Amino acid sequence: MSVSVRVRAALAVVMAGALVAPALPATAAPAAAPAEGPAAAGPAAAGPARSTLVSPCQLPTPATGWQHEGPTNYATWLPPSGTVRGIVLFVDFTNAAPVAGELAGRTSMFSAAPNVFTQASYGALNLQLTFDTAWRHILQPHGNFAGYKSSFTTQRSYVAAAVAAANAAIDFSSYQIVYVVPPKSASTFDISPTWIAAPGDGVTADGVELRHAVTFGQDVDYWGFKILNHETGHLFGLPDLYSYNNADSIHRAVGGWDLMGLISASAPDLFAWHKWKAGWLTDSQIDCRTTTGSASTVLTPLGTAGGTKAVVVHTGGNTAVVVENRQVSTLDVASGCFQAGVLVYRVTTAVFSGGAWSGGNVPPIGGPFPVEVVDRTPGSDVTTCSAEEKALVNATLTTIGHTVTYGGVTVQLTATPGDNREVSVTVV
Ligand SMILES: [Zn+2]
Incomplete structure (x- = not known):
């Protein structure tokens, strides 16, 4: 990519602004916002085609845009192969504290997620999650990050604050993905967007640039552990298959046939197309x-x-x-x-x-x-x-x-x- 960091960041905000978080039909929705959220921020998707696919059935990469069904540009997105290590951080705020057992409960729930990728990838992807063992303190009110789902820079500042709060205890050089979990009482965080930064736009800690994160929200309680797989799917370059158009029947395109559509589906494996795109x-x-x-x-x-x-x-x-x-x-x-x-x-x-x-x-x-x-x-x-x-x-x-x-x-x-x-x- 030849565009400057500044241009990339600006485009990221523009793209994010266009992506309105969807909501489930009222009959299925809990009191908390149920939509898992689009990838709320990130750079343009244009880039070189992956070199391992040479089939004439591969589709052309769009000239511009966000996540798509063409070859993934792994200069920006994370390659979904081998061992990928993620650190799960728990952060609280000056005006939002966890309740007893909340960290253990989240840890237990998300521990089921890696096996989904092991199964879907036929063993090609080994997601290793490390769970932090204490709440780290962001010494700000959670409302300071209210734009986290629509602004690349606000979400970046949230990821940076979480990393800084945990940095004394965590060696971030071991990890490629940062997962940020707030207390349920931090009402700012309703949905769970991913955060993907182009090289140079990330957060630096322990000598590495962290460019891939998921900032979880209260919808975790609606979707369950597979929301981690869905959001991590975005980090791997997979697009949302439901509609961002709230006036639409948002799951009518693929129903429950792919995890990038309906997370709570009966058949949430990933399409063969996605497995081919991922190199599995x-x-x-x-x-x-x-x-x-x-x-x-x-x-x-x-x-x-x-x-x-x-x-x-x-x-x-x-x-x-x-x-x-x-x-x-x-x-x-x-x-x-x-x-x-x-x-x-x-x-x-x-x-x-x-x-x-x-x-x-x-x-x-x-x-x-x-x-x-x-x-x-x-x-x-x-x-x-x-x-x-x-x-x-x-x-x-x-x-x-x-x-x-x-x-x-x-x-x-x-x-x-x-x-x-x-x-x-x-x-x-
Ligand atoms: Zn999504």
């Missing part, structure tokens, strides 16, 4: 189609390692259609709101995180989203499931002969050997 799937595990014609592929379940995980049809320009096989797994939990089967979705790099529309020429299924599931049963809800999930629970192809078509791509389920699924994909 190799090009050899993607059946890439760039020409017309018909061919069959056997897809192994997304939740287990090995085999062909997706058919990706590059339908032109910045758009692809993806086919994957979702079966019950550690992350896709068996329930009436998880209908195992073949899932088909459209991916585009013309739309950024949260549906911020950047132009382009994508025929939207229902609106401008980075990813949209192609519903085999449009208009049919599974009414026993949550409002966020019910429309797309039965999107999957579950029986031989089931077929969906989108954008010139027809996918038919043709055989069900064990947990594998054979699909015929025809491109016209």
Whole structure:
């Protein structure tokens, strides 16, 4: 990136200002703000394509913008591979103290998060969390950080204050991610945005520049431990798949089929597309189609390692259609709101995180989203499931002969050997 630090910071604020934190439908919302929050700040996303992906089914990186479904620029975002170490800090304020047991409770809850990445990455990513053992004191009222979810610089000042408060006890040179947890009584912090700084814009401590953080809020109690995975997903370059438009049905694009959509979903594994983008799937595990014609592929379940995980049809320009096989797994939990089967979705790099529309020429299924599931049963809800999930629970192809078509791509389920699924994909 050739832009200056000053320009990057200014753009970060502009981008942040455009990202209004969404809210869940009232029926699902607790008293506290439930939205986990967009990545509230950060630099422009333009940058070099990752070198490990050379497939013609890779989509082009947008010239400008925020998090997207194209190749991740790891000069800014954090590579999601190997051992990644995070320190969880607990900070209180002059006007907000924790209650007894709060630190232990948060520690216990978040301890479940690393396994989600171990499972989703087939062991390629080892997130190691270290929990601080005491509340560190930021000698200011929490209201001083009221802009933390919309201003890059305010969120930066909060991260810097937390790091400074803990620095006597913590060697930050051991960590790549800083997680900041306030007491529940610090009402300023309702949602949990990530903070991503370009090189030079970070917070320096113990000789290292810290550029990746999550500042948690009260919505932790609504979402549970997987909010740490969702927010850390942003640090790895994954976009939000729900809509930032409060007037929208915010989870209508992907329902509960990906952790970057609905955190509380029944099937919150990450799409094969995201696993490929993260480098957890190799090009050899993607059946890439760039020409017309018909061919069959056997897809192994997304939740287990090995085999062909997706058919990706590059339908032109910045758009692809993806086919994957979702079966019950550690992350896709068996329930009436998880209908195992073949899932088909459209991916585009013309739309950024949260549906911020950047132009382009994508025929939207229902609106401008980075990813949209192609519903085999449009208009049919599974009414026993949550409002966020019910429309797309039965999107999957579950029986031989089931077929969906989108954008010139027809996918038919043709055989069900064990947990594998054979699909015929025809491109016209
Ligand atoms: Zn998010």
